[in-house]
Every structure is written in structure tokens, then in C-alpha cells.
Amino acid sequence: MKRKRSIKRKEDGKLDDLVGRYFKKAEASGVEDSGEFDGEKVFHRISRNIAGQKRRIWMRWAAAASIAALLGVLFLWQQGPAGHSSVAAMTERSAGIGRTLQVQLEDGTIVWLNAGSTLRYPATFAADKREVFIEGEAYLEVSQDAARPFSVHTGDVVTKVLGTSFNITAYPGDRQVEVTVLTGKVSLGNTVLTQGQQAACTQNGAVVAFNKQIDAAEAILWKDHKVVYNGKRLAQVAASLERWYGVEIRPDAQLADCTISADFTSEPVDSVMAVLAQLVNGKAVRTANSYRITGEGCNY
Structure with missing residues (x-):
């Protein structure tokens, strides 16, 4: 017996497609119905299928909207009142x-x-x-x-x-x-x-x-490439001169607190080391890329 392919309720195109696929599958299987086709039952079954798909689509859109809203909040939080970042670069x-x-x-x-x-x-x-x-x-x-x-x-x-x-x-x-x-x-x-x-x-x-x-x-003579030390510790002077000459200067521990009063204006580093050694009654020993100031200690 031929199956009836009409139901009284109308749905959108997606419903029609699902109904069509339903009958094609039934015909392909060779199954004949011994009774009348229950269109109402088929309609409810297909409607549930569509509703489930719509819920899944709606959930995807809701998740995407939530993420977009969160990103928007984060963006606004990072912006200052005038639209600039609250933390200046x-x-x-x-x-x-x-x-x-x-x-x-x-x-x-x-x-x-x-x-x-x-x-x-x-x-x-x-x-x-x-x-x-x-x-x-x-x-x-x-x-x-x-x-x-x-x-x-x-x-x-x-x-x-x-x-x-x-x-x-x-x-x-x-x-x-x-x-x-x-x-x-x-x-x-x-x-x-x-x-x-x-x-x-x-x-x-x-x-x-x-x-x-x-x-x-x-205090600002260094702007003119002149350095002045008035009562500075030798350790401080050595660190300052390292930045000027790009070499390591290591005074012995017993000389680190000796006070230095001197000024230099673009002198060669060897000359500067000789002056420092003389001021602390020591001597300057040069290696490949460093100087060591040695001596027994300050003798003032």
C-alpha cells in the first residue's frame, strides 16, 4: 500500500526535507505498512528532531554572544575615560x-x-x-x-x-x-x-x-665629560669609572672604603688608575680587560 505523504500541519523548508528523507528511507527498506499511516505521530517525531537541532544552534549562538560580551567588558576595563589605555606605555x-x-x-x-x-x-x-x-x-x-x-x-x-x-x-x-x-x-x-x-x-x-x-x-660636570670626586669611597669611584671606560676596576677589600678627592677630564684610563693608586698608597695592576688596585690600606 502506498504511504500517504501529506500532513495537515505546515512547517518550514527544513521540516519538508526531513519528511522527504523519512519516506525515502522507508521505501528503500521495502517495508509496507499493514495499517493507515499515522501522520500526526510522524509530525511530532520530526518536530522533536527539529526542536533539538534548534536548541543546539541556539546554544552555540548564546555561547558565542557570551564570549563576545566578555571580550567587550575586558576591552572597556583596560581603557581609560578618554578611550586611552589606563596604563601608559x-x-x-x-x-x-x-x-x-x-x-x-x-x-x-x-x-x-x-x-x-x-x-x-x-x-x-x-x-x-x-x-x-x-x-x-x-x-x-x-x-x-x-x-x-x-x-x-x-x-x-x-x-x-x-x-x-x-x-x-x-x-x-x-x-x-x-x-x-x-x-x-x-x-x-x-x-x-x-x-x-x-x-x-x-x-x-x-x-x-x-x-x-x-x-x-x-655635581653635573659629568655632562661635559669631567668627573669630580670629593671624599668619595674608592669603591664608588671605581664603579663610576667602570661606566666611563668600560673596564673592570677592582680595589682590594682593605682599600674599598678609602676616600678619594680628585677630578679627571677625559684622561687615558692608565693615567687615571695611576692617580688612584697613588692616592691610596697602592699600585694599579693591569690585566687583559681589568685593573686591580692593591695596597696595604689607607694611610691618612
């Missing part, structure tokens, strides 16, 4: 061994980096503050801007100014951060420095030395 500049480097910031502030020093700064400062990060030694001429205080981060120590010029020294391995003010005012921790004053603090910000009147101009 930082530019890094470094002065190589034996070299100095001048950098001008977007607010007009000028930074000179001493040999072996690094500066990190944003391309554009925030609306309410200006912050830079320095490792090593730098001289800064900060543009006046009362609405945006200027801060220099050296490790855990923060030096704050409004508009001034000052020198700051904070190389890795230094025991102290040293600030010398040429013009204006600078705050180092709870200590306020004015023109011609110098202070040093530990890496946690405790001020340990304060000089009220010094020749502040000497």
Missing part, C-alpha cells in the same frame, strides 16, 4: 658606556643621562602628575607646572619637584640615593632641599646625610 632610553644622552620630554623637561644610566617615561604625561623612572645618574631641568607635580622614581625612593633643576644618583648597587639641587626646591622623603643643597638617603627613603651649602655645579 613607557619609553626607555639608556646611555651607553662612556657616553651621555640628552632626552626632552613632552612637557619640555630636559633629562641628561650619565654613562650606564636608564630613563623610563610615558610619551604623554597624565593630567594631574608627571612621573619618570631613573636607574643611574641624571641631571634634570624640570618645566614649571604647578598643576602637575613632577616625580622621579629611583627604586623605592621618590623625589618630588614642581619646577627646578637637580642631579640625582641612584645606580644599582649604590648604598644611597643622592640628590643635589641647582635651582628651585626638591623634596626627598620628608626633607626639602633648596638651591645649593645636597642630601643622601637609604634605599628605603631615610635621609642619612644633609649638606646645606655645596658647589652644586660640580
